[in-house]
Amino acid sequence: ALNAYVARNPGSAAALDRARRVLPGGNTRTSLWSEPFPLCIEGGEGCRIRDVDGHVYVDLLGEFTAGIFGHSSPVLAKALADAHARGINLSSHTPYEVELAERLCARFPSMDRVRFANSGTEANLMAVTAARLVTGRGTVVVFKGGYHGGFLTFGGGGSPVNVPFDYACLPYNDIDAATAEFAAHGDKIACVLVEPMLGAGGCIPGAPDFLQALRKLASEHGAFLIFDEVQTARMSEGGAQARLGITPDMTTVGKFFGGGLAFGAFGGRADIMDHFDPSRAGSLPHAGTFNNNSLTMAAGVTAIDTYLTAVSLDALYARGETLRASLTALFAERGLPFRVSGMGAIMNIHPDSGVSAEMDRKLLALLHLTMQERGYYFAARGLMALSFAIGDDEIAGFLAALGEGIGL
Numbered sequence: 001a002l003n004a005y006v007a008r009n010p011g012s013a014a015a016l017d018r019a020r021r022v023l024p025g026g027n028t029r030t031s032l033w034s035e036p037f038p039l040c041i042e043g044g045e046g047c048r049i050r051d052v053d054g055h056v057y058v059d060l061l062g063e064f065t066a067g068i069f070g071h072s073s074p075v076l077a078k079a080l081a082d083a084h085a086r087g088i089n090l091s092s093h094t095p096y097e098v099e100l101a102e103r104l105c106a107r108f109p110s111m112d113r114v115r116f117a118n119s120g121t122e123a124n125l126m127a128v129t130a131a132r133l134v135t136g137r138g139t140v141v142v143f144k145g146g147y148h149g150g151f152l153t154f155g156g157g158g159s160p161v162n163v164p165f166d167y168a169c170l171p172y173n174d175i176d177a178a179t180a181e182f183a184a185h186g187d188k189i190a191c192v193l194v195e196p197m198l199g200a201g202g203c204i205p206g207a208p209d210f211l212q213a214l215r216k217l218a219s220e221h222g223a224f225l226i227f228d229e230v231q232t233a234r235m236s237e238g239g240a241q242a243r244l245g246i247t248p249d250m251t252t253v254g255k256f257f258g259g260g261l262a263f264g265a266f267g268g269r270a271d272i273m274d275h276f277d278p279s280r281a282g283s284l285p286h287a288g289t290f291n292n293n294s295l296t297m298a299a300g301v302t303a304i305d306t307y308l309t310a311v312s313l314d315a316l317y318a319r320g321e322t323l324r325a326s327l328t329a330l331f332a333e334r335g336l337p338f339r340v341s342g343m344g345a346i347m348n349i350h351p352d353s354g355v356s357a358e359m360d361r362k363l364l365a366l367l368h369l370t371m372q373e374r375g376y377y378f379a380a381r382g383l384m385a386l387s388f389a390i391g392d393d394e395i396a397g398f399l400a401a402l403g404e405g406i407g408l
């Protein structure tokens with residue numbers, strides 16, 4: 001499968017060779033690296049993408065969960081063109097940012113006020129910074145396998161990079177460990193930063209009683225509970241928190257709420273967020289040239305009104321649950337060593353050979369390359385995130401191709 005891949009994708013190989021001269025490893029986004037070299041994708045339309053060798057794929061990855069709209073939406077294109085025609089880089093407040101802020105605060109009961117940033121990474125850094133400054137405490141509780149942005153990665157054995165604060169990294173879904181940490185150091189904990197589902201950590205849903213326990217522990221000890229809903233905001237109109245019936249003190253979002261453009265936002269209770277009110281003495285600073293850029297604001301508003309409705313998100317969630325059940329059934333029927341975890345339309349196929357990590361790696365690589373050859377694109381690590389553009393035909397086609405492909 002590997003040799004066939006190399007032979008099939010000379011254009012992508014050449015693109016990487018060129019890129020290597022000016023980008024380390026030809027790469028400016030580590031998650032896009034996969035052996036032997038990643039595909040170079042030159043465009044897309046609807047649910048399909050096309051690589052530089054002319055192959056067309058059904059895009060089951062959806063930009064690692066950010067690409068929920070499908071490609072080249074005419075509605076978003078018009079919103080962007082209209083915004084551009086009104087003038088961009090306006091050097092002050094605009095009527096547009098409040099439109100997006102009102103919509104986000106209306107969706108998430110945990111968000112009385114919100115501030116915008118340019119990425120989920122920034123949003124999390126600012127939320128954590130706010131929690132530390134407002135509580136006057138230093139420690140941030142995070143979880144193994146958690147991913148909160150480039151600077152906040154607790155995967156791969158829990159080794160974080162460049163974390164600019166004290167933290168305690170605990171096992172996910174482990175109520176006892178969290179209880180013990182709070183019992184020992186509760187007065188030093190500023191906040192708990194948690195994904196309702198570990199996203200990059202393998203699409204592992206948070207157990208409702210675990211997340212509930214975090215809510216209780218944080219409240220009892222005067223720490224803030226921050227839900228990182230950068231991925232899970234799509235689970236319903238009010239995100240995973242609405243499904244779970246848990247209200248955190250702060251919430252961070254990103255990805256699709258910028259209508260496909262670079263975006264992040266952090267929000268929360270008024271008494272926390274109002275520390276950012278610049279008219280107050282001693283307020284917390286938070287600047288950023290593009291925080292309110294009118295292209296993102298306009299695209300976000302149109303995306304929410306057109307696509308991110310309660311009905312559409314519930315339908316997408318249901319479609320994902322059905323696909324995950326179908327995949328699980330297919331693997332079981334064939335006696336194949338894979339399992340599928342996830343929530344709604346975000347899922348991860350995991351190899352489960354029971355033999356060795358090396359065997360698992362080979363199995364997943366084989367599945368990934370086999371499906372790619374058949375025209376279905378998802379992440380080498382097994383991640384899939386459905387967009388609104390994926391239809392019943394694509395799902396049926398994928399399941400059929402998988403059934404044939406893994407029969408070999």
Ligand code: PMP
Pocket residue numbers: 064118119120121122124147148149150195199200228229230231254255263264
């Ligand atoms: N939090 C979570 C849960 C994420 O999945 C991501 C991105 N994959 C981020 C934060 C960081 O967002 P960004 O890539 O926009 O910085």
